Amino acid sequence: xxxxxxxxxxxxxxxxxxxxxSSVELTQIFLKRIKAVDPKIQAFLSLDEERxxxxxxxxxxxxxxxxxxxxxxxxxxxxKDVIAEKGQPLTCASKILEHYISPYDATVTESLxxxxxxxxxxLNLDEFAMGSSTENSAYQKTHNPxxxxxxPGGSSGGSAAAVCAGEVPLALxxxxxxxxxxxxxxxxxxxxxxxxxxxxxxxxxxxxxSLDQIGPFxxxxxxxxxxxxxxxxxxERDSTSCNAxxxxxxxxxxxxxxxxxxxxxxxxxxxxxLEVRQAIENVIKFxxxxxxxxxxxxxxHTHYAIPVYHVIMMAEASSNLARFDGIRYSHRSPKAxxxxxxxxxxxxxxxxxEVKRRIILGTYVLxxxxxxxxxxxxxxxxTRICEDFAKAFETVDVILSPTTPTTAFxxxxxxxxxxxxxLSDICTVSVxxxxxxxxxxxCGFSKAGLPIGxxxxxxxxxxxxxxxxxxxxxxxxxxxxxFPSIT
Amino acid sequence: MTAExxxxxxxxxxxxxxxxxxxxxxxxxxxxxxxxxIQQLEEVDIRDVKPTLHxxxxxxxxxxxxxxxxxxxxxxxMNAPEQKNNQITVPRIVE
Numbered sequence: 001x002x003x004x005x006x007x008x009x010x011x012x013x014x015x016x017x018x019x020x021x022s023s024v025e026l027t028q029i030f031l032k033r034i035k036a037v038d039p040k041i042q043a044f045l046s047l048d049e050e051r052x053x054x055x056x057x058x059x060x061x062x063x064x065x066x067x068x069x070x071x072x073x074x075x076x077x078x079x080k081d082v083i084a085e086k087g088q089p090l091t092c093a094s095k096i097l098e099h100y101i102s103p104y105d106a107t108v109t110e111s112l113x114x115x116x117x118x119x120x121x122x123l124n125l126d127e128f129a130m131g132s133s134t135e136n137s138a139y140q141k142t143h144n145p146x147x148x149x150x151x152p153g154g155s156s157g158g159s160a161a162a163v164c165a166g167e168v169p170l171a172l173x174x175x176x177x178x179x180x181x182x183x184x185x186x187x188x189x190x191x192x193x194x195x196x197x198x199x200x201x202x203x204x205x206x207x208x209x210s211l212d213q214i215g216p217f218x219x220x221x222x223x224x225x226x227x228x229x230x231x232x233x234x235x236e237r238d239s240t241s242c243n244a245x246x247x248x249x250x251x252x253x254x255x256x257x258x259x260x261x262x263x264x265x266x267x268x269x270x271x272x273x274l275e276v277r278q279a280i281e282n283v284i285k286f287x288x289x290x291x292x293x294x295x296x297x298x299x300x301h302t303h304y305a306i307p308v309y310h311v312i313m314m315a316e317a318s319s320n321l322a323r324f325d326g327i328r329y330s331h332r333s334p335k336a337x338x339x340x341x342x343x344x345x346x347x348x349x350x351x352x353x354e355v356k357r358r359i360i361l362g363t364y365v366l367x368x369x370x371x372x373x374x375x376x377x378x379x380x381x382x383t384r385i386c387e388d389f390a391k392a393f394e395t396v397d398v399i400l401s402p403t404t405p406t407t408a409f410x411x412x413x414x415x416x417x418x419x420x421x422x423l424s425d426i427c428t429v430s431v432x433x434x435x436x437x438x439x440x441x442x443c444g445f446s447k448a449g450l451p452i453g454x455x456x457x458x459x460x461x462x463x464x465x466x467x468x469x470x471x472x473x474x475x476x477x478x479x480x481x482x483f484p485s486i487t
Numbered sequence: 488m489t490a491e492x493x494x495x496x497x498x499x500x501x502x503x504x505x506x507x508x509x510x511x512x513x514x515x516x517x518x519x520x521x522x523x524x525i526q527q528l529e530e531v532d533i534r535d536v537k538p539t540l541h542x543x544x545x546x547x548x549x550x551x552x553x554x555x556x557x558x559x560x561x562x563x564x565m566n567a568p569e570q571k572n573n574q575i576t577v578p579r580i581v582e
Contacts, residue, residue: 099566100566101565101566103558103562103563103565103566104558196541196542196543197543197545210540210541210542236550236551237550239548239550240541240543240545240548242543242545301531303527304527304528304530304531306524307524307525307527307528308528310521310524310525311525311528318502322502322503325503326568327568327575327577328566328567328575329566329567329568330566330568331568332568332569336578337578338578339577339578339580340503341578342577342578343503344503344504344505345505347502347503347504347505348504348505348506348507349505351504353510356504356506356510356514357514357517357518359502359504360495360498360499360502360504360514360518361518361521362502363498363501363502364493364498364518365525367498367501374525374528376538377528377529377533378525378528379538379539379540380531380533380536380537380538380539381528381531381533382538382539383536383537383538383539384531384533384536386539386542418517418520418521419520419521419524433539433542434542435541435542435543460542
């Protein structure tokens with residue numbers, strides 16, 4: 001029998017509805033699972049069992065009275081430790097926020113409460129979401145549940161590993177350059193980066209404000225739709241929130257009509273593994289067999305996406321992280337003797353090396369002598385990248401590619417080579433630069449038993465199209481029903 | 488441009504980060520590698536191209552002009568590293 005902790009949120013909701021299981025029982029099952037496997041996986045930075053069980057009890061009481069709150073009533077959800085939950089830690093996996101407690105809820109947290117979801121705890125990440133392996137956390141390294149010697153991806157590695165290992169059925173992450181899709185691919189689960197502006201960023205600790213988006217992790221596409229439905233929507237507190245019409249995602253899931261799929265040649269060139277290429281070629285054949293037409297397209301500026309991304313991300317990060325000054329909140333160095341000293345020592349002592357490197361480079365590219373040569377130039381090449389997509393979408397409806405050029409790499413393999421680590425984002429960063437939606441689902445396994453990710457990129461606010469096209473593949477294969485054997 | 492031209496202490500001063508002797512040694516090389524990578528952008532024709540700051544075509548977003556809820560003093564100070572008399576304490580700045 002399939003273990004309950006590997007069931008989809010959709011299945012669990014049906015069990016709750018039939019009253020074959022209570023939310024308290026369900027929450028206890030997941031807490032037990034976390035206790036059993038998390039010492040090996042290291043996905044959670046903190047738990048608040050009492051609170052989760054209280055929320056579950058309240059959900060059961062609502063159900064008994066027939067007064068359910070929303071779509072996820074009684075379902076446990078994990079939270080990347082970069083999204084505010086009032087009264088809970090918000091470390092961003094950094095020492096600088098070691099003792100910080102959120103004084104307010106992020107908008108997505110409020111949305112989860114309104115849906116009746118049970119908040120299970122805070123999930124590990126690369127410090128301030130800077131990384132692709134979750135090895136940059138100041139607290140612990142998260143392991144890939146398929147093979148503990150490998151990285152779970154990053155920066156939302158805790159969220160992806162927790163869903164993969166059956167510690168939660170759903171989790172939220174954030175994606176600035178691939179931080180949802182890449183770990184989803186590494187862990188063999190579904191992850192979606194929504195269109196910029198679809199989900200409020202209020203209460204998300206900012207890495208790069210023009211690129212960041214919060215999005216869902218789940219076992220399958222239907223569950224992605226459930227969680228996206230809960231968190232999408234306009235928010236006055238985020239000035240970049242978009243007042244777009246929110247469709248009923250899961251109602252549209254089975255309504256996909258065969259359409260034109262673009263295959264960008266540039267996503268199959270730089271350092272792609274043979275096994276990944278073969279898996280994606282099988283996917284292409286699958287869609288062709290199902291009546292879809294595939295079109296070879298070119299996104300000619302793809303090669304420049306990583307350097308553009310790094311200039312913009314580091315510039316925005318250096319500005320955003322200036323708020324951690326040791327004055328109003330965050331770590332204050334006990335060694336500081338005067339006010340300026342507080343800034344220097346508090347930041348110097350408690351930011352990790354990757355964070356320092358990015359702030360320093362970001363400061364450099366924004367300094368008056370170099371602004372035009374780096375930052376403004378990068379913003380102009382960003383326009384070229386956006387134009388590439390606009391042109392491609394004149395002839396195709398969606399774009400298909402691998403999510404990552406390789407499967408997960410080994411812990412420690414790239415940690416001392418930042419540039420190599422950055423290059424693992426080659427298939428994902430352009431999407432953030434262009435503000436488009438994209439998702440990743442598993443589409444195969446390597447001979448070494450590691451998952452391979454398939455990415456669909458869509459037109460702005462066409463999430464439902466992405467999910468329905470992915471749903472077709474998912475239903476015809478068993479990749480969403482394979483689980484790691486960790487106990 | 489290479490790291491030899493970069494005054495790492497000056498940049499660290501601009502962003503108010505104390506760096507260790509080891510970082511003073513290792514950072515310039517890492518920055519050099521990154522800048523060399525970024526240098527590729529010079530190959531792209533950007534004549535008459537407008538910069539993209541944001542992908543959404545929205546501007547001048549203002550919230551409605553009505554008072555909302557604010558933090559209590561206690562909440563606002565709950566994460567302050569040092570406080571006294573409902574105020575955040577800092578070292579003396581003006582002598």
